[in-house]
Amino acid sequence: MRMEQMYQEVILDHYKHPHHRGLREPFGAQVHHVNPTCGDEVTLRVTLSDDGETVADISYDGQGCSISQASTSVLTDQVIGQSVEEALKTVGAFTEMISSRGNVEGDEDVLGDGIAFAGVAKYPARVKCALLGWTAFKAALAEASASETVLAAVGTNAEDRR
DSSP, X not given: OOHHHHHHHHHHHHHHSOSSBSOOSSOSEEEEEEOTTTOOEEEEXXXXXXXXXXXXXXXXEEESOHHHXXXXXXXXXXXXXXXXXXXXXXXXXXXXXXXXXXSOOOOHHHHGGGGGGGGGGGOHXXXXXXXXXXXXXXXXXXXXXXXXXXXXXXXXXXXXXX
């Protein structure tokens, strides 16, 4: 089986059987992102650990092409359980690969199934589709981190909000 065909199967599997789909509570932050060029959209929720250092959960709901929805599913698998710092590095590595027009191969050890989207980099019109969930996650992470920082400053933790 050719590598490209295997990657297509990974994308289709995540599209047909999405991981972590369905909005869950409690959550620390929620964002809604839309790709205006094609209409793909995602609502994404992030929950951080009580100390604000780890991505405890991500849930999402959305509609759109197989690339946008599968990419969001892959994102959740990759970053849930990672430290915030490591999750941001993973997002950075995916963004670099997908924005490179095929010049950056990506590291499977960092990206996991995200490496399946390497071929998308050659199609600029699809790059925004692949990045939709990842940019939403980054925005939700910033919002959740800011909330945790504010709560810590006033002496309240995440458990007190639930």
